[in-house]
Amino acid sequence: MENKIVLIVGGSGGIGSATAKRFAKENAKVILASRNKANVEKVAKDINDNGGEAFAIEVDATDEASVKKMTEEIANQLGKIDVLINAFGQGIIQPFMDINPADAKEIIDTNVYGTFLVTQTVMKNMKEDERTSVVMFPGTMGKYVMKNASVYAASKFAIQGFTKALVEEQRRGNTRFSLLYLGGVDTPFWDDDRVNMKVKKDMMLTPDEVAEAVFYAVNQPSGSVMNEVVIQPESHQLV
Template sequence: MEDKVVLIVGGTGGIGRASSDLFSRAGAKVVLAARDKSKAEEKAKELNDNGGEAYAIEVDVTDLGSVSDMAREVHDNLGEIDVLVNAFGTGLIQPLLDINPEDAKEVFDVNVYGTFLVTQTVGRYMATAKKGRVILFPGILGKAVMKNTSVYSASKYAVTGMAKALVEEYRRAEIKFSLLYLGGVATEFWDNPKVEMRVKKEAMLTPEEVAKAVYYAASQPEQSVLNEIVIQPESHQMV
C-alpha cells in the first residue's frame, strides 16, 4: 500500500479508525473524512506522530457540494484515489410502528443517498483513471434480516443492490467492489438511543478484527478482487 491514496469516509468511527491504523502502517496516504473534522484531525495527528501520512477533511455525505469538494480536494492535493472505504452510516432498530418518520428519512439519507453520492463522486475519478477499489459495509442486515430492523435492513439491502449493479456497470472501468457483511461489531453504533437492542459488546467482533478484512480487501493483487465476505461473532454463525 506504499503511497496509495486511501480515502476513509467515516474515518472517526470505530471501523474507520482501526482501518486507518493498518493503512497508515503499510505506507498509504490516509485521508480521514468525517462530519466532525476535529475528531478526524485528532486521529490524523496520531497517525502522523507515529510516522504516517494522514489528512483530515470535513464532509457531509448527504450534501452533494460537500462530497464534491472532498473528492476534488483529495484528488488535487494527493493524486488519484486508489481505495475508497465507505465506513459511515447511522442505525435505527425499533418496531415499525414506533419509528419516527424523520428518523427513517435520516437513515435512508445517510446510508443510501450518502453511499450513492460518495460512490458516484469518487467513482468519476476512478473511472477516468481506470482503477480503484471501493469497500462497502452492507453489514449482515444487508444480507439477512432480524426483528425490528425493517428500516435499517432496507437501507442496507439497498447498499447491497447498488454495489452488485455497480460491479456490472464499472467492469470495463476496472473499478473493483468489495462488500463486507459484518455481524455485530463493538462500536459506538450501539450507543445510539435509536438502536433499541440489548447487546453484549464483549461477545462482538472488534473494530481491529474488521480492519484486517478491510485491509485484505484493499490489498488484493491487481488482477483479483474480494467480492464478498461474511464475518460473524461465533455465537451468530450463519452456515
C-alpha cells in the first residue's frame, strides 16, 4: 500500500477511524472525509503523530456539489484515488408504523443516494491504468432481515444490489468490489436514539477486527477478489 491513496468516507466513526489507522501503518496516504471535519481532524492528527500520513476533509455525501468539491481537492493535492471505502451511513431500528417519514427519508437519502453519489463521483477520479478497489458495508441487514428493520434493511439491500450491478458493469475494468456483511460492531451506531435495541457491546465485533477484514479485502493478490464476506460476533448481541 506504499503511497496508495485511500479515501474513507465516514472516517470519524469507529470502523472508519480504525480502518484509516490500519492502512496508514502500511504507508498509504489516508484521507478521512466526514460531515464533521473536526472529528476526522482528530483521527488524522493521531495518525500523523504516529508517523503516518493522513488528511481530513469535509463532505456531505448527499450533496452533489460537496462530493465533487471533495474529489477535486483530492485530485489537485494528492492525485487519483486507489481505494474507496464507504464507511458512512445512518441507522433506524423501529416498528414500521412508528417510523417518522422524515427519518425514513434521511436514512434512504444517506445510505442509498449518498452511496450512489460518492461512488459515481469518486470512480470518475480513480486511477484508470491500475487496479482499484471499492469497499461497501451493507451489513447483515443487507443480506438478512429482522423485526423492526424495514427501512434500514431496505437501504442496505439497495447497497447490495447496487454493488452487484456495478460488478457486472465493470467486469472489463480494473475496479474490484467487496461487500462486507457485518454483524454487530461496537461503534456509535448504537447510540442513535432511532436505534431502539438492547445490545451488549462487549460481545460485538471490534472496529479493529473489521479494519483487518477491510485491509485483507483490498490486498487480495492479483487475479483474485474478495467479493463478499459475512462476519458476525461469536455470541448473539441481543438481550
